[in-house]
Amino acid sequence: MNNKYEVVIGLEVHVELKTATKIFCGCKTTFGGDPNTHVCPICLGLPGVLPVVNEKVVEYGVRTGLAINAKVPNYSKFDRKNYYYPDLTKNFQTSQFDLPICENGYLDIEVDGVVKRIGITRAHMEEDAGKLVHSGKTISSSNSSNVDYNRVGVPLLEIVSEPDIRSSEEAKAYVEALKMILTYIDVSDCKMEEGSIRADANVSIRLIGAKEFGTRTETKNLNSLKALQKAIEYEVERQTEVIEDGGVIEQETRTWDDEQGITLSMRSKADAHDYRYFPEPDLPPIILTDEYIDNIRRLLPELPEARKKRLIEMDSLSVYDANLVIAEKFLADFYDEVRKSIDDPKLIVNYLMGDYYRELVAVGLDFSSSPVSTKDFSELLKLLQEKTISGKIAKEIIPLMVKDGKSPKVIVEEKGLVQISDTGAIEAIIAEVVAANPKAVDDYKNGKGNSIGFLVGQVMKASKGKANPGIVNELLKSVLDK
Amino acid sequence: MGKIKDIHNQLLNKEISAVELIKEYLANLKVSENKLGTYLAITEEKAIADALAIDKKISNGESIGLLAGIPMGIKDNISTKGIITTCGSKILENYKPVYNATVVNKLYHEGGIILGKCNMDEFAMGSSSENSAYKLVRNPWDIDRVPGGSSGGSAATVGAEEVVFSLGSDTGGSIRQPAGFCGVAGMKPTYGRVSRYGLIAYASSLDQIGPIAKNVEDCAIVHDIISGYDKMDSTSANMPSTKSLDNINRDIKGLRIGVPKEYFGGDEKVLKTLKKALAKFEEMGAIVEETSLPHTEYALPAYYIIASAEASSNLARFDGVRYGARDFDQNDVTDMMSVTRDKFFGKEVKKRIMIGTYALSAGYYDAYYLKALKVRTLLKRDFDEAFKKYDVLITPVAPTLPFKIGENIKDSITMYLGDICTVTINLVGIPGIAIPCGFADGLPVGMQILGKPFSEELLFNVAHRFEQNNDFHLRKPEVK
Amino acid sequence: MSITKKDIIHVADLARLGLNDEETIKYEKELNDVLNFMEKLNELNTDDVEPTSHVLDIHNVFRSDVVEDSLDVEDVLANAPDRDEDYFKVPSIL
Numbered sequence A: 001m002n003n004k005y006e007v008v009i010g011l012e013v014h015v016e017l018k019t020a021t022k023i024f025c026g027c028k029t030t031f032g033g034d035p036n037t038h039v040c041p042i043c044l045g046l047p048g049v050l051p052v053v054n055e056k057v058v059e060y061g062v063r064t065g066l067a068i069n070a071k072v073p074n075y076s077k078f079d080r081k082n083y084y085y086p087d088l089t090k091n092f093q094t095s096q097f098d099l100p101i102c103e104n105g106y107l108d109i110e111v112d113g114v115v116k117r118i119g120i121t122r123a124h125m126e127e128d129a130g131k132l133v134h135s136g137k138t139i140s141s142s143n144s145s146n147v148d149y150n151r152v153g154v155p156l157l158e159i160v161s162e163p164d165i166r167s168s169e170e171a172k173a174y175v176e177a178l179k180m181i182l183t184y185i186d187v188s189d190c191k192m193e194e195g196s197i198r199a200d201a202n203v204s205i206r207l208i209g210a211k212e213f214g215t216r217t218e219t220k221n222l223n224s225l226k227a228l229q230k231a232i233e234y235e236v237e238r239q240t241e242v243i244e245d246g247g248v249i250e251q252e253t254r255t256w257d258d259e260q261g262i263t264l265s266m267r268s269k270a271d272a273h274d275y276r277y278f279p280e281p282d283l284p285p286i287i288l289t290d291e292y293i294d295n296i297r298r299l300l301p302e303l304p305e306a307r308k309k310r311l312i313e314m315d316s317l318s319v320y321d322a323n324l325v326i327a328e329k330f331l332a333d334f335y336d337e338v339r340k341s342i343d344d345p346k347l348i349v350n351y352l353m354g355d356y357y358r359e360l361v362a363v364g365l366d367f368s369s370s371p372v373s374t375k376d377f378s379e380l381l382k383l384l385q386e387k388t389i390s391g392k393i394a395k396e397i398i399p400l401m402v403k404d405g406k407s408p409k410v411i412v413e414e415k416g417l418v419q420i421s422d423t424g425a426i427e428a429i430i431a432e433v434v435a436a437n438p439k440a441v442d443d444y445k446n447g448k449g450n451s452i453g454f455l456v457g458q459v460m461k462a463s464k465g466k467a468n469p470g471i472v473n474e475l476l477k478s479v480l481d482k
Numbered sequence B: 001m002g003k004i005k006d007i008h009n010q011l012l013n014k015e016i017s018a019v020e021l022i023k024e025y026l027a028n029l030k031v032s033e034n035k036l037g038t039y040l041a042i043t044e045e046k047a048i049a050d051a052l053a054i055d056k057k058i059s060n061g062e063s064i065g066l067l068a069g070i071p072m073g074i075k076d077n078i079s080t081k082g083i084i085t086t087c088g089s090k091i092l093e094n095y096k097p098v099y100n101a102t103v104v105n106k107l108y109h110e111g112g113i114i115l116g117k118c119n120m121d122e123f124a125m126g127s128s129s130e131n132s133a134y135k136l137v138r139n140p141w142d143i144d145r146v147p148g149g150s151s152g153g154s155a156a157t158v159g160a161e162e163v164v165f166s167l168g169s170d171t172g173g174s175i176r177q178p179a180g181f182c183g184v185a186g187m188k189p190t191y192g193r194v195s196r197y198g199l200i201a202y203a204s205s206l207d208q209i210g211p212i213a214k215n216v217e218d219c220a221i222v223h224d225i226i227s228g229y230d231k232m233d234s235t236s237a238n239m240p241s242t243k244s245l246d247n248i249n250r251d252i253k254g255l256r257i258g259v260p261k262e263y264f265g266g267d268e269k270v271l272k273t274l275k276k277a278l279a280k281f282e283e284m285g286a287i288v289e290e291t292s293l294p295h296t297e298y299a300l301p302a303y304y305i306i307a308s309a310e311a312s313s314n315l316a317r318f319d320g321v322r323y324g325a326r327d328f329d330q331n332d333v334t335d336m337m338s339v340t341r342d343k344f345f346g347k348e349v350k351k352r353i354m355i356g357t358y359a360l361s362a363g364y365y366d367a368y369y370l371k372a373l374k375v376r377t378l379l380k381r382d383f384d385e386a387f388k389k390y391d392v393l394i395t396p397v398a399p400t401l402p403f404k405i406g407e408n409i410k411d412s413i414t415m416y417l418g419d420i421c422t423v424t425i426n427l428v429g430i431p432g433i434a435i436p437c438g439f440a441d442g443l444p445v446g447m448q449i450l451g452k453p454f455s456e457e458l459l460f461n462v463a464h465r466f467e468q469n470n471d472f473h474l475r476k477p478e479v480k
Numbered sequence C: 001m002s003i004t005k006k007d008i009i010h011v012a013d014l015a016r017l018g019l020n021d022e023e024t025i026k027y028e029k030e031l032n033d034v035l036n037f038m039e040k041l042n043e044l045n046t047d048d049v050e051p052t053s054h055v056l057d058i059h060n061v062f063r064s065d066v067v068e069d070s071l072d073v074e075d076v077l078a079n080a081p082d083r084d085e086d087y088f089k090v091p092s093i094l
């Protein structure tokens, strides 16, 4: 990009909360399902129905607020946001306007080793809309559209950042950090592919050093990190071009076309944004006591930043390793559980992120879907520590553990994979190997120290990998040095 | 015309059967309805089937509810499963709800038998029932006059004794004013006292469902049944249902009655009748004093802003997508919605949607909607003050006698001014009952008795005691 | 405040009411009448007055997060003006 300009980005991230039921009715929130089967009079907005707030939504809202360092006010309320669109059943969205469930938070992100604080203006509770299925290839080329209201009323938390973000990388880092926190506090699955987290990006550019913001565009419904980054980059380029050509940026809503890799103007009418917010008369206000808020605070799990700090300070992990471990709550919990019985943090990380992770990738699993329990994983590391098995044997065992969820001990016994540490047995093999490789023995004796590696390999091979490599080394040396 | 308790006993004693009773009522209703336009749907088949079931219960010696076999009318903005519910609007011409309003379930549970859906002003917007998209309703006391509105059908059907009781809804007087115009008893309960679940919303923060009956006792019986907490309505007060009958006969000696002077600026004939009624109360041992509710004159504009604003949002869902009418000639969804709404909403409805949309739109919210909500606070304070001194307040229900059909419909402001005695009560959420307190020119004059929040039991008591001292509720109009 | 023809068109657009010219003129007059009538509120100073959105002093009305039956899909679509299999069908969205 042209380095005359600075990019200013604010993100509105919509997060689907993982409640069992919708925000205002008892319909289930399960993804998918045949069209219009998770629908009742309330979410269908039939004449005469009334909403009742799901208490879990409020709880999750507060939990999120506390996790993103926000203030949770004692008084909050719902409002109606009025606009017409066929994916809404009431032609208003029940949302929050001036008194949201939390305000004034922040998140620290890290890009290229630099930590930066991104302000969070607010987070508010609202209901999701339904899904439009178009008969043609695109919305505008279709003669008609079909509407499925299964998603109507699924609870959302809209998290609005300050315009503190300055690049598409920062935007990505911010969404990743947010996703991490939300999964840690267990309020959302954050599955972008199922649309359970999606972002709207407000993007503008201004001359470096300028005080005023430029006119911004809002690109809606970016449902992958890649789309988010690309859309921002496209907008920056487009806006730069428009300004460089002497044009002006119009404040408008745009949409990301993934196929073409461009953003497109969605609404032509400049004055279409008049949502006529007013307090939802069907819902009494929410008053949260300090006690209620403190209670949720007390029950908050250890958040990623704190966890990272602990791993670095207490377990002496490198920043790199610590980042790997905390990237996923499941993995971090797995690590902590294993750590209870294995006193070697580095060993745990090496195996988790090395052989084990590689095997998971190979068979298309991830940490949380793997059948390997923390108990079995610890057992594997113990066998290594006790030198019952070698690293090479561990490599053989891991795929079997992943395949059947079998305990490593059982595998070792069944396959007779126990490491040979009996010096007598090893000495016999060494004698054979020495006899069979006179050239290598001569090389060693003539000062070519590295030929011992070849001999060790031959011994390991002859023992089918079961010989304890430490002992092999030791004994071989003493035989050759004789 | 029977009272609920009398009919109940006759059924229990097998002096009549429910089927006989219902058939008789239906026969009368069909004749009378032709002249009055009280119904948008008559549910004859269901009524007879329901009556048969009641008779079977009685002959099997099973217990029956207090309303078993009692014919009732339900205002057409109250959701009835499987029975067309139009709200008096073309936009819901063929709409058949798939669920019952909470109040309907409660009435069915007590054995009440629905004879039909009562005609009304479209979406409850109106004070004369002339805004029904289907046909107008006539006042049983003079068919050239309006029955009031918007629950005109519900009040007229009770007035003409087509049913024993009915349900209406009251957003700015829509139960009380027609009850007053038709010479029957109608209660607008405290906001939150009766579940709104299934009431097709006009203005959510003002709407309440309430009973209309020929006499106060029946009105109280129905209120006791339909009131009470409902988990489906977040604005429902967490209180048990009323037990009005227990105290309905209590002596009212020493009752402190406030008479707010701001409400006494109407028609001389109405005021004279009211004053006579107040004298009656004094005779009965009550203390009657003039008082003041100083912000009264601001209630009407505040009401029309709040009601229209909420309505503009509540009525947004009628867009031709999920239910109701649709204009099929449009190729684009936005045009389809706009044309559908323009074509199938009536004039008054569109006007209030326009007013409400404007009042909420960018730049005007503070000047209109917020301002009105603040005035609402001032009105509330007026009443809080008054109720420190008085147990109840008494006013006319309307400033005039029932007016001629067509007389006010052309001029909105004149029509709106007719609501001057009733709208404040919805803005402040208190209960109010209307009962006849006399006749002038052969037309009933309604009296409104107001109380603190959740004082319905007292209001029924006061109204009942008054009723015991006259025969207004016993008079029957000759519909011609 | 006085409402103009342009306001009427804007408001009708917001409210999805496809008014014709005749209606627009009619509403311009009627809405002005009603809004003038509402101007009366400006006689009152309400600077220090809290607004009342809910007359009933209640708060925290919640339901527990327990799944209840949804409607049968045939009931969902029972009143649909137009459907395509189990979807609501609407004209094209521009």
Ligand SMILES: [Mg+2]
Pocket: A095, A126, A158
């Ligand atoms: Mg939103």
Ligand SMILES: [Zn+2]
Pocket: A022, A025, A026, A027, A038, A039, A040, A041, A042, A043, A044, A153
């Ligand atoms: Zn639902």
